[in-house]
Amino acid sequence: MRVLNAQGQTLLKQVKWCDSFGSKLRGLMFRRSIAAGEGLMLVEEHAGIAATAIHMFFVPFDIAALWLDDDLRIVHKTLAKAWRPYYASPRPARYVLEGPPQLLQQVAIGEQLHVEE
Numbered sequence: 001m002r003v004l005n006a007q008g009q010t011l012l013k014q015v016k017w018c019d020s021f022g023s024k025l026r027g028l029m030f031r032r033s034i035a036a037g038e039g040l041m042l043v044e045e046h047a048g049i050a051a052t053a054i055h056m057f058f059v060p061f062d063i064a065a066l067w068l069d070d071d072l073r074i075v076h077k078t079l080a081k082a083w084r085p086y087y088a089s090p091r092p093a094r095y096v097l098e099g100p101p102q103l104l105q106q107v108a109i110g111e112q113l114h115v116e117e
Helices: 021-026 101-106
Strands: 002-004 010-012 014-018 038-048 063-068 074-080 093-099 114-116
Touching: 002 014, 010 093, 010 101, 014 021, 063 101, 074 093, 074 101
Parallel strands: 014 038
Antiparallel strands: 002 010, 002 114, 038 093, 063 074, 063 093
């Protein structure tokens, strides 16, 4: 699937939808890198803070982490550093979009993203 910004421009062209416990737990662990245009969308059943917290254990590279609400509006974003134990949004989120670090410069807090199959 693809993720687009509010203007319809493609931000990430190859995004894996992760809604099972195993796919969310695995995330980007044990990979060597993430390609430009690639990402993961971690999906929870309900918006929250604790459920959308992420870790960077066994992820040897930095990533952009975007927390999105039920409407795919960005509520928080950060550069998640390799091997750090904990990142969470201060506001409830339902989705966490993980991608290459340059994604952070392409989006703003409050921006609504779109997903296409």
